[in-house]
């Protein structure tokens with residue numbers, strides 16, 4: 153999400169043009185054939201072994217061909233190149249709509265975190281497995297009783313010799329049932345006055361005794377996340393990241409990566425990009441009274457509103473690189489990016505269903521849906537982005553308080 | 562098809578623009594604090610002649626003028642940081658009217674017309690575009706006529722800064738063609754101008770009756786059609802820039818109240834029903850700012866291309882809608898205080914209501930955008 157202005161200028165350079173052509177050709181040649189089952193639109197929709205195997209193979213192939221982790225150091229499985237190369241590869245993956253690189257919690261959140269503050273031991277142990285998709289990662293932050301109010305989580309981790317003993321449960325754990333490691337936020341100290349200070353951060357093994365997962369069916373009818381139970385689970389003390397009590401600080405850093413406010417991700421696309429062009433194409437194809445919807449004046453006005461919003465959204469990434477034009481509220485664009493983007497897509501996709509008329513009352517599995525229910529899935533799954541990673545309402549609080557300086561609730 | 566046409570994602574900011582922004586910010590905040598804005602509300606011309614002279618002396622009237630006419634030839638995009646800053650501090654001068662008029666001249670005038678008027682405008686002469694026959698900014702023709710023997714017949718509504726203008730550029734029909742004609746203020750009797758009461762008290766405009774004004778063929782801009790089209794788009798863009806600045810100012814006023822007014826023992830800014838819409842104001846202002854500087858990047862001195870038209874119209878639609886939202890919520894969020902004349906929130910609501918119509922409201926812009934983007 154974050155953009156490097158240097159890389160924008162550098163984009164014009166001939167070797168980069170050449171590289172773009174190279175990636176595009178590779179992707180076109182190597183993109184997998186239609187597997188005959190529905191592929192996820194986001195990494196939060198990996199709901200079966202079949203899908204998992206398919207995506208794992210694809211990510212491995214992208215990595216082993218040199219188009220993932222390009223800016224990560226070579227000794228950790230990367231290529232040690234300028235980040236601009238990965239950006240270009242990502243842009244081409246997005247444009248050509250190849251499958252996603254699904255190990256996102258590793259590639260985009262845990263990975264950059266480990267690179268940034270991890271020990272040499274941690275870098276050696278974890279980074280390569282993230283890139284080659286051998287080690288799937290999940291995130292254990294949210295709990296049944298504490299989601300937005302993350303600081304109050306109750307899962308306990310108690311030191312016992314060379315282990316920590318973990319008790320409690322996490323929920324909405326994306327890919328919890330497939331993951332080898334979890335970034336886990338747990339309470340190591342219940343005595344401290346400020347509840348945040350009692351939290352610690354772990355790079356925890358999932359294949360440990362006492363850790364079990366139960367898949368949860370999502371509103372779309374698919375699977376993708378689990379409830380994760382820790383019952384006297386033993387994890388090695390070496391899985392503690394940093395020191396006891398630093399958990400909150402590290403978790404907040406992780407969320408910066410998750411919300412796209414900080415660079416460092418390994419690359420690859422995590423979400424199929426569904427943009428205005430797709431909606432316009434639909435409005436061209438769908439007819440009312442023998443005319444494409446695209447000719448209807450009310451529809452046109454609505455579409456133009458979305459087009460203006462989309463354009464401002466993409467252009468904002470350029471303006472972030474021009475500090476003089478962000479002087480009054482310097483944090484505004486980076487901190488509002490998630491809210492602006494995810495809410496735009498939510499409304500735009502909802503409108504796509506509205507435009508389909510009665511056809512959008514059909515669902516995935518019915519032969520008469522438009523494009524197999526593409527928009528039904530796109531709209532419903534979009535809530536994962538307006539809820540996960542801090543809800544839109546919580547984002548609005550953050551912007552109000554940290555950008556505008558408004559008082560806390 | 563289609564949104565490939567929104568693909569121009571150029572947004573750059575030159576060193577010159579950055580310098581203009583820096584000096585404009587401090588100049589405007591210095592010369593236009595809220596009490597001087599208020600003291601000008603009831604003044605005859607709505608601006609301080611001294612401040613206007615200073616702006617002329619700073620060379621700002623020449624920013625977008627060719628060097629040969631005494632300007633610095635930085636292009637119309639370089640005026641955007643200045644105009645945004647003026648909007649931020651509600652600084653009124655005839656700058657915007659004059660800039661739009663000079664753009665019409667630059668784009669459509671003959672060498673003689675330009676050589677006569679542009680240097681004067683650089684030195685502070687005021688120009689004004691006279692377009693409206695009625696309330697419809699979207700009109701595609703005019704009932705104002707220039708007869709075969711060059712006599713004007715017709716009236717124009719809501720001509721900005723008319724009372725101080727030295728030159729009018731009037732939209733008329735002549736031998737079946739749409740033309741812009743130059744009318745010197747001295748050619749009009751004093752009775753031709755009737756001053757209007759405007760909803761935005763920082764602005765000034767008159768209706769003008771041009772009946773019987775005798776001109777010559779030399780008064781017609783040879784490239785009228787392009788000048789008419791482009792100057793309206795530039796007008797939309799400059800309005801958008803001013804509106805964006807005013808949105809940021811309206812936001813400041815709201816934030817100041819939300820962080821000082823206490824009810825039920827809490828600062829009212831802690832209530833999400835106020836906090837979240839205020840964040841929406843910020844986001845809408847941010848989008849507007851992004852779009853005006855994109856437009857500033859893609860407009861140039863040549864005939865405006867399709868990307869430039871799209872950019873100007875998007876900027877206008879977004880910026881005045883953002884200001885309308887900020888102005889409206891700004892009143893509500895001040896409670897009873899917001900309903901008073903004394904409360905500064907009213908300045909922004911009134912401005913929003915005035916600005917939305919300058920050079921076409923948001924719906925008008927979107928109608929044109931639909932044709933540009935969807936067909």
Ligand SMILES: Cc1cc2nc3c(=O)[nH]c(=O)nc-3n(C[C@H](O)[C@H](O)[C@H](O)COP(=O)(O)OP(=O)(O)OC[C@H]3O[C@@H](n4cnc5c(N)ncnc54)[C@H](O)[C@@H]3O)c2cc1C
Pocket residue numbers: 196290291292293294295296297298299300301323324325326327377535536539540541542543544545546549561833
């Ligand atoms: C598809 C999906 C995948 C996810 N994957 C993971 C994962 O892998 N790991 C993980 O740890 N978590 C994951 N989450 C969980 C996600 O981070 C939480 O759902 C989210 O933080 C919200 O917490 P909650 O569900 O408890 O909702 P709540 O916090 O109970 O919120 C309920 C409602 O109240 C609102 N609300 C709450 N607090 C405030 C406030 N202070 N002001 C205003 N409104 C407020 C919220 O906006 C929401 O509308 C996932 C969620 C989804 C939907």
